[in-house]
Amino acid sequence: xxxxxxxxxxxxxxxxxxxxxxxxxxDPNAINYDSSAKKDNNSCLYEEFDKEVLLSNITxxxxxxxxxxxxxxxxxxxxxxxEFTQQPTVSGLSKVRNSWHNxxxxxxxxxFIDFGPSTLIILKTQTNTFPADTFNIDKNITSGSWxxxxxxxxxxxxxxxxxxxxxxxGLTEIERITYYTNSQNARDYMNAIxxxxxxxxxxxxxxxxxYKNDFISDFTTNxxxxxxxxxxxxxCLDYEFxxxxxxxxxxxxxxxxxxxxxxxxxxxxxxxxxSLPFIKRSVESLQKYINGIHYxxxxxxxxxxxxxxxxxxxxxxxxxxxxVNSKFDLILTNLNTLNDPLSSELxxxxxxxxxxxxxxxxxxxxxxxxxxxxxxxxxxxxxxxGD
Numbered sequence: 001x002x003x004x005x006x007x008x009x010x011x012x013x014x015x016x017x018x019x020x021x022x023x024x025x026x027d028p029n030a031i032n033y034d035s036s037a038k039k040d041n042n043s044c045l046y047e048e049f050d051k052e053v054l055l056s057n058i059t060x061x062x063x064x065x066x067x068x069x070x071x072x073x074x075x076x077x078x079x080x081x082x083e084f085t086q087q088p089t090v091s092g093l094s095k096v097r098n099s100w101h102n103x104x105x106x107x108x109x110x111x112f113i114d115f116g117p118s119t120l121i122i123l124k125t126q127t128n129t130f131p132a133d134t135f136n137i138d139k140n141i142t143s144g145s146w147x148x149x150x151x152x153x154x155x156x157x158x159x160x161x162x163x164x165x166x167x168x169x170g171l172t173e174i175e176r177i178t179y180y181t182n183s184q185n186a187r188d189y190m191n192a193i194x195x196x197x198x199x200x201x202x203x204x205x206x207x208x209x210x211y212k213n214d215f216i217s218d219f220t221t222n223x224x225x226x227x228x229x230x231x232x233x234x235x236c237l238d239y240e241f242x243x244x245x246x247x248x249x250x251x252x253x254x255x256x257x258x259x260x261x262x263x264x265x266x267x268x269x270x271x272x273x274x275s276l277p278f279i280k281r282s283v284e285s286l287q288k289y290i291n292g293i294h295y296x297x298x299x300x301x302x303x304x305x306x307x308x309x310x311x312x313x314x315x316x317x318x319x320x321x322x323x324v325n326s327k328f329d330l331i332l333t334n335l336n337t338l339n340d341p342l343s344s345e346l347x348x349x350x351x352x353x354x355x356x357x358x359x360x361x362x363x364x365x366x367x368x369x370x371x372x373x374x375x376x377x378x379x380x381x382x383x384x385x386g387d
Contacts, residue, residue: 018211021038021039021162022037022039022040023038023041026039045265047227049307049310049311051228051307052219053229054219054292054302055215055216055218056106056345057301057303058231058292059216060212060305061294062288062289063208063212064212065294065295065296066112066142066285067074067204067208069109069295070103070106070201071201071202071205073106074198074201076103077099077103077194077197077333078194078195078197079099080096080098080099081099081194082090083187084096084180085187085190089177090156090173090174093176096166097318100159100162101274103159104128104278107159108278108281109281109285111124111128112235112237112239112286112289115230116207116208116230117203117207117211117234117356118204120204123201124242126157126196126200127200128156128158130155130246130266131160131266131267132155132156132161133156134164137161137189138296140189141183141186141189142185146189146192148196156194157193157196160268160269161194162190163270164271167272168271180323215227222376222377224378224380228375229378232304232371232372233377233379233380233381235286235290236381238286239363239364239367242285242361243279243360244357244361244364246268247267247268247275247279247282248279248356248360249361250263250266251263251264251266251343252346252350262350263348264346267346267366269361270343273340274341275340275342275343276338276339279335280336283328283331283335286328287325289303290304292305304371304375308319308320308321308371308374308375313370313374320366320374322368323366328363330359331363333354333359334352335356337355338353338356346367
């Protein structure tokens with residue numbers, strides 16, 4: 001009788017003890033979640049975000065098409081400049097100005113793609129440094145001698161030097177035509193600027209044809225130097241330093257430690273008198289880029305918004321991707337309340353320009369701190385402005 005009891009009791013007891021101590025993955029978010037596990041054994045496995053798809057989408061559907069469009073627009077600009085400098089006319093000058101406007105707009109679409117081939121030739125600062133050094137531009141033209149191969153020449157060339165040459169203030173259109181008709185040096189200078197812009201983008205487009213495969217395949221880590229890290233650092237730096245600070249903060253006098261008075265002469269496209277189209281385009285393009293939206297079709301592909309959603313990134317219990325997009329929308333809403341010329345608006349409508357700047361500033365911590373933290377990316381550039 002006792003032996004029979006033991007035969008029944010002992011196996012049952014062992015099962016009870018075994019059930020109480022069962023180990024496994026207890027995280028419901030894990031792909032190997034075990035609902036019967038009583039103790040977690042650190043065996044949880046998680047589905048990984050497909051960063052290769054993200055890199056492929058942004059590379060093939062934004063980066064390459066945007067570079068190609070910019071390249072086409074520069075060729076159009078170069079053609080109109082060549083035509084104008086051969087025979088200066090009012091209609092020719094107008095054509096150059098329109099081509100320049102379109103090329104500069106498309107530059108805003110790619111200025112934040114500042115990694116890989118573009119960094120090797122320092123494309124950004126060679127292309128759109130402002131304000132232009134008008135004194136030394138005139139000096140170069142007078143002497144008939146210039147060297148664009150030095151760092152100190154960045155404010156003597158590019159789009160902003162063309163802004164000055166195409167839109168010299170205080171002159172009528174006829175007087176501008178007379179200037180170019182009488183100055184071979186001025187015509188040569190304009191051609192030299194255009195030639196370099198075309199040469200630079202041709203190099204970048206050519207290099208990306210082979211660079212892109214290695215770039216897309218570098219998806220296993222977000223460590224410094226990885227494709228994801230390069231993309232995020234580049235767009236954060238461009239937005240924080242070149243857009244928020246350069247296009248609006250500096251002209252507002254935000255960073256002037258002495259007076260904080262507006263500095264209208266620092267706006268982009270000072271001589272053209274239109275700055276806002278380029279600020280808006282830079283914000284719109286960066287928003288598309290983050291969201292993985294195709295450059296040419298506006299189709300919504302896999303982007304950093306999806307990556308943030310995948311890792312459940314939040315801010316005050318709201319999806320971080322939604323917060324980031326709402327901040328972008330608010331920036332554009334505030335920019336749309338302003339009028340060109342921005343150089344005048346800084347003085348006559350200063351409070352509203354400050355509101356637009358505040359909206360731009362408000363985005364910085366969400367993309368530079370919250371997004372990078374959620375995605376495990378370290379900011380590698382130095383900035384002393386604060387967030």
